[in-house]
Amino acid sequence: MTFTDLSIAAGAKMLPIKEIAERAGIPEEALELYGNFKAKINVNDLPPAADFGKVVLVTAISPTPAGEGKSTVTVGLADAFNQLGESVVVALREPSLGPVMGMKGGATGGGFAQVLPMEDINLHFTGDIHAITSANNALAAFIDNHLHQGNRLHIDPRRITWKRALDINDRALRHVTIGLGGPAQGVPREDGFDITVASEIMAVLCLATSLEDLKERLAQMVIGYTYDREPVTVRDLEVEGALALLLKEAFKPNLVQTIEGTPALIHGGPFANIAHGCNSLAATNTARQLADIVVTEAGFGADLGAEKFMHIKSRKGGFNPDAVVIVATVRALKMHGGIAKDALAETDPDAVRRGMVNLAKHVDTIRQFGIEPVVALNRFVTDSEGELAEIMAWAKAEGVAIALTNVWEQGGKGGLELAELVKQELERPTNFAFLYNETDSVEEKLRVIVQKVYGGVDVQLSDKAQKQLLEIKKCGWDELPICMAKTQYSLSDQPKLLGRPQGFTISIREIIPKLGAGFLVCLTGDIMTMPGLPKQPAALKMDVGPNGEAVGLF
Structure with missing residues (x-):
């Protein structure tokens, strides 16, 4: 057998x-x-x-x-x-x-x-991941409703950073346009979906130490920027309590x-x-x-x-x-x-x-x-x-x-x-020590990770990442730890470089502050926050038997 x-x-x-x-x-x-x-x-x-x-x-x-x-x-x-x-x-x-x-x-x-x-x-x-999906998308709905109802906070629709979420690989939703169909349907703008496990709410739930801490972290999340380029948080929208209620179980x-x-x-x-x-x-x-x-x-x-x-x-x-x-x-x-x-x-x-x-x-x-x-x-x-x-x-x-x-x-x-x-x-004592301090510059923290953990030579920021870093420093967010978004297949940011590649430079294309989670997400290479399905997804082999038993689940 x-x-x-x-x-x-x-x-x-x-x-x-x-x-x-x-x-x-x-x-x-x-x-x-x-x-x-x-x-x-x-x-x-x-x-x-x-x-x-x-x-x-x-x-x-x-x-x-x-x-x-x-x-x-x-x-x-x-x-x-x-x-x-x-x-x-x-x-x-x-x-x-x-x-x-x-x-x-x-x-x-x-x-x-x-x-x-x-x-x-x-x-x-x-149902935990479904609850996170619901909270993530409730926040997206609150944002768009705020725009539709007069935009008291002067949120710039072009600079909304909060995305909707779905717990399935669906490449068609990476970049969408919403609010079409006339004034009754909301404010038209570009949007997109992340996979739920990439939502900041997932990170917040995983790093919170109590319900009160959870609510405070939710309140700190940045959802976009005003026309004057000032950050807008969940606290400004006054919906952190509602989100925490969706997540309490x-x-x-x-x-x-x-x-x-x-x-x-x-x-x-x-x-x-x-x-x-x-x-x-x-x-x-x-x-x-x-x-x-x-x-x-x-x-x-x-x-x-x-x-x-x-x-x-x-x-x-x-x-x-x-x-x-x-x-x-x-x-x-x-x-x-x-x-x-x-x-x-x-x-x-x-x-x-x-x-x-x-x-x-x-x-x-x-x-x-x-x-x-x-x-x-x-x-x-x-x-x-x-x-x-x-x-x-x-x-x-x-x-x-x-x-x-x-x-x-x-x-x-x-x-x-x-x-x-x-x-x-x-039974032996450890000599545990972090490789960088939170007070180190963002550039230094990135360099430490690239050189000491990946074995690379240096790090290079795109023009977009450099502009984002200036904004991060202006807002005082530069003392947050780094969360690198990188391919898992290689020590470098190029998936096909297996083994132990040498002499490579890591390219940072975007830096996204996640204040609720308490870190800066640094996107490298072509890493996607909404993956796609393969040519032959595992779902093709899945079924349910006559008595409700799963079939083809690994």
């Missing part, structure tokens, strides 16, 4: 969510049930923690279409800790329908190391379980290539309150998700990772070594050796933050002993702790060696 993620999930026996909550130390009065296997947590009803758990961050090498299995390793590592008798909670992001219906897939892990109920989580879950973390019954918090889902790529602070802090060890992940490679976890999430949350795991695969390393995807099944230790430069750079990046990483070599059936030996020999020569993992097939058992190595790191 050929196993798929969906068939394994369908055959798993879930425990009642009340039992999972009891395992995690969550009292029943803190639970809001969404059926038998999902619940939201009222964090204000949790008992105070005597101490906070340690955080294990899982990141990866630069991703390839071959797949690295980062979420799978994250879940498998948590299950391994559970098997070792440790108090552990895993904290993950919520999947977006964009990649689910597109080409990337879901975000619940895979094989025997996944989170359940898998099909619910990958589709609508508890979505702000509560979601409790589910792994196949092995490890408590899992899944909450928030900003992309790492166009946003900051981490699950919510509310969920991570709740997990830290409940468990001795929190296993969490950041999107894509260490150049994107991990860098933003450190400089944005850690800075906002007041904590840092106590250990970092970098996921790598033979298949992906061969692609970084120049082998085409359709030839990856062929044994080629030389290609692995060439591709090791990518893993080496990510190890170097994590070390620059003052943390000694552990490499999880995620094993596939096509891996040869010679190829594995190449990687193990490199790790030994470089003094890098490494463990073979096989959690897709074996669940937590396949991650026990990795868990033991991570435990050793958790």
Whole structure:
């Protein structure tokens, strides 16, 4: 029998969510049930923690279409800790329908190391992303209604920066014209759509620490500029309360379980290539309150998700990772070594050796933050002993702790060696330090990221970005951290430059202030905040069976 993620999930026996909550130390009065296997947590009803758990961050090498299995390793590592008798909670992001219906897939892990109920989580879950979509588009409606009703704030329709949102890849909506059809239909203007997970409201929800903080962050969001080029915020429109009301349930973390019954918090889902790529602070802090060890992940490679976890999430949350795991695969390393995807099944230790430069750079990046990483070599059936030996020999020569993992097939058992190595790191003190200070100039912060994290030479701002930077400095927003919007496939801003490119310059075409989230989004290359669907989207294989069961969902 050929196993798929969906068939394994369908055959798993879930425990009642009340039992999972009891395992995690969550009292029943803190639970809001969404059926038998999902619940939201009222964090204000949790008992105070005597101490906070340690955080294990899982990141990866630069991703390839071959797949690295980062979420799978994250879940498998948590299950391994559970098997070792440790108090552990895993904290993950919520999947977006964009990649689910597109080409990337879901975000619940895979094989025997996944989170359940898998099909619910990958589709609508508890409605959090829909709530964010509603809040985002309610704000857009309030803006256009303000224009239609006399424009008391003198908003320049040409300089409205707030876009509408949809949680699906739809390239046709990137640039639209609204308000056509005469005076009764509103004020005509150009507009566009972002994918919901790129909305600033997603980032705000993921970085807020309380409902009051959420409302204040919503109020600070800039939606555009007046005819005199002064910024206009949500506070000026007086609708932050309404937006917070739409989000009050979505702000509560979601409790589910792994196949092995490890408590899992899944909450928030900003992309790492166009946003900051981490699950919510509310969920991570709740997990830290409940468990001795929190296993969490950041999107894509260490150049994107991990860098933003450190400089944005850690800075906002007041904590840092106590250990970092970098996921790598033979298949992906061969692609970084120049082998085409359709030839990856062929044994080629030389290609692995060439591709090791990518893993080496990510190890170097994590070390620059003052943390000694552990490499999880995620094993596939096509891996040869010679190829594995190449990687193990490199790790030994470089003094890098490494463990073979096989959690897709074996669940937590396949991650026990990795868990033991991570435990050793958790017992050692870290020398964590940010790579830049918030008070550094925007140019210096960009240069630090490009040179120290990406391995590039310099950064270049377009004329538009330079004008935007002048406006940012004039408004006093230049002491915000940086959120780079960059391709995930390369350390550079050119997707086809795999491995460890040298001598490149990163081009910044736009700098967009996100005052509610508290960072500056810097758009590089041709990165899009509304992706498109591939020629053969995953949706073509999806269906629903006669009893309502999902078909073709990975």
